[in-house]
Amino acid sequence: xxxxxxxxxxxxEREGLVVPRAHGxxxxxxxxxxxxxxxxxxxxxxxxxxxxxxxxxxxxxxxGGTEAGAVAKEILGRRIGGYLVDRLLxxxxxxxxxxxxxxxxxxxxxxxxxxxxxxxxxxxxxEQVAREAPDTIMRLEIPGNDASLSDADASRLAAFLAxxxxxxxxxxxxxxSVLARVYAVFQKYDCKIAEINPxxxxxxxxxxxxxxxxxxxxxxxxxxxxxxxxxxxxxxxDVSEPTRNEIRAREAGFRYVxxxxxxxxxxxxxxxxxxxxGGAGYGxxxxxxxxxxxxxxxxxxxxxxxxxxxxxxxxxxxxxxxxDLLMDDNVxxxxxxSRFGGISSCDVFIRGLVGCLRERRAEGRRVVPVxxxxxxxxxxxxxxxxxxxKRETPEELAELHITVGNRKIMAEVIRxxxxxAFDRKGWA
Numbered sequence: 001x002x003x004x005x006x007x008x009x010x011x012x013e014r015e016g017l018v019v020p021r022a023h024g025x026x027x028x029x030x031x032x033x034x035x036x037x038x039x040x041x042x043x044x045x046x047x048x049x050x051x052x053x054x055x056x057x058x059x060x061x062x063x064g065g066t067e068a069g070a071v072a073k074e075i076l077g078r079r080i081g082g083y084l085v086d087r088l089l090x091x092x093x094x095x096x097x098x099x100x101x102x103x104x105x106x107x108x109x110x111x112x113x114x115x116x117x118x119x120x121x122x123x124x125x126x127e128q129v130a131r132e133a134p135d136t137i138m139r140l141e142i143p144g145n146d147a148s149l150s151d152a153d154a155s156r157l158a159a160f161l162a163x164x165x166x167x168x169x170x171x172x173x174x175x176x177s178v179l180a181r182v183y184a185v186f187q188k189y190d191c192k193i194a195e196i197n198p199x200x201x202x203x204x205x206x207x208x209x210x211x212x213x214x215x216x217x218x219x220x221x222x223x224x225x226x227x228x229x230x231x232x233x234x235x236x237x238d239v240s241e242p243t244r245n246e247i248r249a250r251e252a253g254f255r256y257v258x259x260x261x262x263x264x265x266x267x268x269x270x271x272x273x274x275x276x277x278g279g280a281g282y283g284x285x286x287x288x289x290x291x292x293x294x295x296x297x298x299x300x301x302x303x304x305x306x307x308x309x310x311x312x313x314x315x316x317x318x319x320x321x322x323x324d325l326l327m328d329d330n331v332x333x334x335x336x337x338s339r340f341g342g343i344s345s346c347d348v349f350i351r352g353l354v355g356c357l358r359e360r361r362a363e364g365r366r367v368v369p370v371x372x373x374x375x376x377x378x379x380x381x382x383x384x385x386x387x388x389x390k391r392e393t394p395e396e397l398a399e400l401h402i403t404v405g406n407r408k409i410m411a412e413v414i415r416x417x418x419x420x421a422f423d424r425k426g427w428a
Contacts, residue, residue: 001215004047006089007230008211012196014229015185017178019208020091027087029076033069041093042068043209049236050081051125058085061093082247094209098201099165102126103178104212105186105194114142116149116183118157120164122198136164149183151176165201174206189226190219245306245325252321255280255309259287266331270301271421274326276337276372278344280309286336286414293415301427302418305332312343319352320359327360327368334421337372337402338410346374346382354389354397361396369424371417373403373410 003011009019023042026032036042046058053059058080062068068090078085100122108115119137121129130137138160140153158175162168168175178199186194195212215223220235227233242250249256266272273290277283287304294302308322326332339349353370360367374382383404390397401420403413422428 001217001220001236002049003213003215003230004049004089005045005211006047007232008213009208010230011185011189011213011226012181012208012211015181015188017181017185017196017208018205019211020094023090023092025087025089026072027076029069029071029073032072032088032090033065036062036065036068036090038064038066040064042090043093044068044071044075045089045091046075046078046080046085047087047089048080048083048085050083050242053080056080082242082244094200094202094207096198096200096202096207096209098167098171098203100198100200100209101161101165101175102129102197103161103182103195103199104197105183105191107192108141111143114145114183114186116140116142116153116157116179118161118179120161120168122200124197126197147187149180154179167201171201171206178206178208185213189213190216190222192216245329248325249308249322252325253318254311254314254322255307256325257307259304259306260331264331267303270303271298271418271425271427272303272305272331272333273418274305274329274332274335274368276308276310276322276326276335278310278339278349278376279312282338282340283307283309285410286338289411289414290336290418293411293418297415298418298422305329310344314344314348314352316348316352316355319349320356323353323356323370324360327356327366330366332368334417335368335370335372336414336417337370338413339372339374340376340410343377345378346376347378347385349374350382350386350389350402353400354386357400358393358396367399369399369401369417369421371401371413371420373408373413375405379404 006025013019023035041063044060044062046053058075060071060075062071072088075088076085102119102122104117106115117137117139119129121133121136138157140157154176157179158172161175162172182194182196191213193212193214196208196210198209200207200209243258243262245258246256275283275286277286287307290302290304294300310322326335339346357367386402
């Protein structure tokens, strides 16, 4: 669960970190203009749960109320990463004669050690710093999951930062305090990420000009106090960097993850396979098995495109949308699907799939072959419906090949589906 910047700053301030003075959160440019004095420099920041706001024009400076109102009208209503900007955080602009740095605490996915990351290159994406100037980044792993940052570790990190900042030697104690407090926030609020970028060095000391907090959903049951502090009444899922497909799936009510970058350039020599499995576990198996079959029998020329999970009881319309999403994605050459188990209904599944294919044919939309198997709850009625549908609309369902029952294992179905796709393309 990701917090908005103003919410993250509320937590930082409560835990003793200095943040810029906020004028408030606004939804109209007129209100911004009225609230800001004529000679009060401010920063206007789009409140959206996604990175890259600055590059997208969602973070702007204004010299006073009139200009701030005009800038607010330019930002409000635009979309950043597919998200509508309908609120702005407006806060005082901060001068930083002492420079800026990056401070973040996260967890290593390899071994789950808490990792403190610092860099004297503040205000720049840490990923960009890692690519262009890796020597300016220090990572310190805390293998013991310590409740607080030790003085020795804080001193090492602060000394590294100070060495890269003009006048940094005078900031050692202030840096140690900031590092200890950010680490404490990470632990106290069950964070996945607690980050300041940039941490500005003003004449009065360090100020967290930006704030990012992503919470671990597994620890939210302990965070009732935080919910009350922020006035939150429900959980928000982490939507930090969603793709268009992931946004679409979330709005439709099912889980979906793209395995390729949104701007992925399709390799004409590879087969791209979309997956509609029957559950999360089967979804992970399908990814592994498609990759494994592709490597063993097809020279590594097969690429799984996505993870998907319909949940326990999808509707007919939701099933149709799962297939629509993949067929609307031009990278997908083949869809492999499976319905296996006792929760989801095979009858609902096949009605949604058949409805999707019929509608797409009728509307002249793109259809890709669908290969799969179904077994489980409501199988007899699903089988009868599929047989009747193929008799009634054979052309619309010509690209649908579903194995009913356990006559073939899913690995064999996957292999045969990929082979048929290779044959259609004339590939050896």
